[in-house]
Amino acid sequence: MxxxxxxxxxxxxxxxxxxxxxxxxxxxxxxxIRGGDTRPIGNPLAAAQVLETGGLTGITLYDPGALTLVxxxxxxxxxxxxxxxxxxxxxxxxxMDHRALLGTTGxxxxxxxxxxxxxxxxxxxxxxxxxxxxxxxxxxxxxEVVKNGxxxxxxxxxxxxVKLMAxxxxxxxxxxxxxxxxxxxxxxxxxxxxxxxxxxEATACLADAMRSPFDVSGAAHIPVGVDGAPVTMIRIxxxxxxxxxxxxxxxxxxxxxxxxxxxxxxxxxxAGWRYVRDAEAFSGxxxxxxxxxxxxxxxxxxxxxxxxEDAFLDWQGGLVWLRMAEGVPLRDRIADIPGHATLIRGAxxxxxxxxxxxxxxxxxxxxxxxxxxxxxxxGRMI
Numbered sequence: 001m002x003x004x005x006x007x008x009x010x011x012x013x014x015x016x017x018x019x020x021x022x023x024x025x026x027x028x029x030x031x032x033i034r035g036g037d038t039r040p041i042g043n044p045l046a047a048a049q050v051l052e053t054g055g056l057t058g059i060t061l062y063d064p065g066a067l068t069l070v071x072x073x074x075x076x077x078x079x080x081x082x083x084x085x086x087x088x089x090x091x092x093x094x095x096m097d098h099r100a101l102l103g104t105t106g107x108x109x110x111x112x113x114x115x116x117x118x119x120x121x122x123x124x125x126x127x128x129x130x131x132x133x134x135x136x137x138x139x140x141x142x143x144e145v146v147k148n149g150x151x152x153x154x155x156x157x158x159x160x161x162v163k164l165m166a167x168x169x170x171x172x173x174x175x176x177x178x179x180x181x182x183x184x185x186x187x188x189x190x191x192x193x194x195x196x197x198x199x200x201e202a203t204a205c206l207a208d209a210m211r212s213p214f215d216v217s218g219a220a221h222i223p224v225g226v227d228g229a230p231v232t233m234i235r236i237x238x239x240x241x242x243x244x245x246x247x248x249x250x251x252x253x254x255x256x257x258x259x260x261x262x263x264x265x266x267x268x269x270x271a272g273w274r275y276v277r278d279a280e281a282f283s284g285x286x287x288x289x290x291x292x293x294x295x296x297x298x299x300x301x302x303x304x305x306x307x308x309e310d311a312f313l314d315w316q317g318g319l320v321w322l323r324m325a326e327g328v329p330l331r332d333r334i335a336d337i338p339g340h341a342t343l344i345r346g347a348x349x350x351x352x353x354x355x356x357x358x359x360x361x362x363x364x365x366x367x368x369x370x371x372x373x374x375x376x377x378x379g380r381m382i
Contacts, residue, residue, distance in 0.1 A: 007048070007049040007050065008049065008050040008051075008052055009031075009049060009050070009051050009052070010051075010052040010054060010055045011051075011053075011055055011056065012055040012056070013055075013056070014056065014137065014139065014145060014176040014177075017051075017056070017139050017174060017176060018139050018143045018144070018145055019143070020051070020143075021139055021140075021141065021142070021143040021174070021375065022142070022143030024373075024375050025141075025142060025143060025373055025375070028373065029048045029049060029375075030046070030047045030048050030049075030374065030375050030376070030378050031047055031048070031049055031050070031051035031174075031375055031376055031377070032045050032047035032049070032050050032051065032377060033051050033053065033115075033170035033174055033376055033377055034050050034051065034052050034053070034054075035052075035053050035054065035073070035074060035108075035109035035111050035112035035115075036054065036074075036076065036106045036107035036108050036109045036112060037052075037104075037105075037106035037107070038098060038099055038102070038104050038105070038106035038107070038108055038112065039098075039102050039104040039106070041098070041116060041169075041342070041343075041344055041351060042169055042351045042352070042377070042380040042381060043350060043351050043352075043379050043380055043381070043382065044379065045377055045378060045379050045380060046378050046379050047377065047378060051174065052074075053073050053074040053109065053111050053174065053175070053176075054074040054107075054109065055074060056072040056073050056074040056075075056111075056176055056177075057072050057074045057075045057076070057079075058071065058072050058075060059071045059072075059075060059079065059080070059083055060072060060177065061179075062083055062087075064087040064089060067089070067181055067182050067183065068134070068179065068180065068181060068182065069083070069084065069179070069180050069182050070135070070177060070178070070179045070180075071110050071177070071178060072111075072176060072177050073109065073110060073111025073114075073174075073175040073176050073177060073178060074109050074111060075109060075110050075111075076107045076108065076109055076110075077095065077107075077108040077109060077110055077112075077113060078107070078108075080110050084182055085185075088184055088185050089182045089183065089184055089185060090182065090183060090184075090185045091129075091132065091180065091182060092122065092126035092127070092131075092132050092181075092182065092183045093119040093120065093122060093123055093126055093127060093128050093129045093131070093132050094119065094120030094121060094122040094123070094126075094273075094277060095108075095113045095118040095119060095120060095129060096118045096119065096120050096277050096278055096279075097277075097278050098118075098278070098344070100278060100280060100283040100284075101278060101279050101280075101282055101283050101289060101344065101345060102344075102345055103283075103284075110178055111175045111178065113129055114129060114133060114136070114165065114166050114175060114178050115165075115166075115167070115168060115169055115170050115175065116167065116169060117129045117130050117166045117167030120273075120276075120277035121217075121218040121219075121220060121235070121273055121276050121277055121314055121315065122217050122218060123315070124210070124216070124217070124218070124219065124315045124318070125215070125216070125217040125218075126183065126217070128166075129166055129167075130162075130163050130166035130167060132180050132181050132182070133149070133162050133163070133165075133166050133178060133179070133180060134149050134162065134179045134180060134181055135147070135148065135149030135162060135177075135178070135179030136148055136149060136161065136162050136165050136175055136177065136178055136179070137175070137176045137177040137178075138165060138172075138173035138174055138175045138176060139173055139174045139176060140172075140173045140370050140371065141173065141370060141371030141372055141373055141374075141375045141376060142372065142373070145176075146161065146173065148160070148161035148162055149161075149162040149179060164366070169377060169380050169381055170376055170377040170380065171367060171371065171376055171377050171380055171381050172366060172367065172370040172371060172376070173370050173371065173376065174376065186237035186238050186239075186243075187238065187239050187240050187243075188237070188238065188239065188240040188243040188244070188264070189235065189236070189237050189243065189264065189266065189269045189270075190235075190236045190237075190243045190244070190246075190247035190262055190263070190264050190269075191218075191233055191234065191235050191236075191262070191263045191264075191269050191272060191273075192209075192233070192234040192235075192236075192247060192250060192251055192254070192260040192261070192262055193231055193232070193233060193260060193261045193262075193263055194231070194232040194234075194254075194257060194258050194259075194260055195229055195230065195231055195232075195258075195261070196229060196230055196258070197221070197230055197232050197257065197258065198223075198230065199221065199223060199299075199300050199303060199313070200300055201257060202221035202230070202232040202313070203221070203296070203297070203299060203300055203313070203316060203317055204257065205232055205234075205254060205257035205258075206219045206220075206221065206232065206234065206296075206313075206316035206317075207296065207297075207316055208253070208254055208257070209234045209250060209254060210316055212250055212253055214236060214246040214247075214249060214250045214253075215236065215238070215246065216234055216235065216236060216250075217235050217236065217237045218233065218234070218235030218273055218276070219233070219234055219235070219314075219315055219316045220232070220233045220276045220312065220313060220314050220315070221233070221312060221313040221316075221317075222275075222276070222281060222312045223310075223311060223312060224281070224310065226275070232257075233272060233273075233276070234250070234254075234260075235269070235273065236250065243264075247262050247264075248262070276312070276314055279312075279321050279344075281310060281312060281321075281323075282310060282321070282323045282345075285309075285310070285323060286326070287309055287323045287324055287325055287326055287346075288323070288324045288325070288326055288327070288328065288330075288343060288345060288346030288349075289321070289322070289323055289324075289343075289344045289345035289346065290306075290321070290322045290324060290330050290341050290342065290343055290344065290346075291319060291320075291321055291322075291341070291342045291344050292306075292319070292320040292321075292322065292330075292334065292339060292340070292341045292342075293318065293319055293339050293340050293341075293342075294317070294318070294320060294337055294338065294339035295318070295338070295339070296315065296316040296317040296318045297317070298317070298337050298338070298339065299313050299316065299317020299318070299320050300317065301334075301337055302317075302320045302322075302334055302337055302339075303320060303322070305333050305334050305337065306322050306324065306330055306333055306334060307324075307328075307333065308322040308323055308324050309323045309324060309325065310322070310323040311323070324346075326346065326348075327346075327348055327349070329349065331353070340352075340353035341353055351381075352381055363381075
């Protein structure tokens, strides 16, 4: 964990932020960038002061008919979701809320969502946060304001800094405004539940579901569910009649894996996917928490090699979540399995997978271009 910093700057406008950064170039003072103070993932920092984006708030444009929303980076995520919900719309990528898992409070902001590319189980159908982002404004490490993308989906001119900023963890610039494409909320949801499958059986069941023509929007396996038994979950969303037909048809197609219970209660289905999205199975339990990205067919291998206290599969195992004893060098145990592992909760190990030399040089070149004085979140990703 980084030290507690006494000096906090909280600009209320983009121009003020740019001025603060220019002054920092002269004084050679670095920043820990903070949105809603929910404790970001990443390595400990060596910053001189905190730069809060919470003063940059407000939805600046929302056009439900054009399915676009623009907001300042410090806007609470709850404000975004409330505005969308009033129009029957949503952020397609189902952003994860890390607070319960990390044992923190604070208020997630839309800028923090973009900076971490926070995404949930629907990404297999709708893509991640990066795929819904259509425009950004940010301040570089020299105090210059950069705009890329636009406020409408057809605007694709210029370099794709939009995708570059998503998942950069505040190491390339301080975002001031973000633009999204949004989608209508599904009219209905059905979840097929298979109980008692082991990991190998569940992986096969989920693979068959994802190969089907029934437009699956979520696929997960929890070896120890809320009632203590394994549960395999497959989600279908859309218009009510279509969901009913597709759920019944998929249940028949998957009969070789067992008899599926079909859950359609909105409260229960939402709670079930929040359990997956937020890794609630690990909340309040000790140990390090890792998120491993591998090809789905390797999910079972990761679990077997890791020797984890707890584990579950999201997206048929494209993401494997592991709760390990503190300090266990997970990357050493799964080194022969292609993919990458991120330490979401824990200390004493690098948070992000070490990059291959060519990729590391590219990343260093980008940081040198956008933050040449290493002002922003120094050490966060290195």
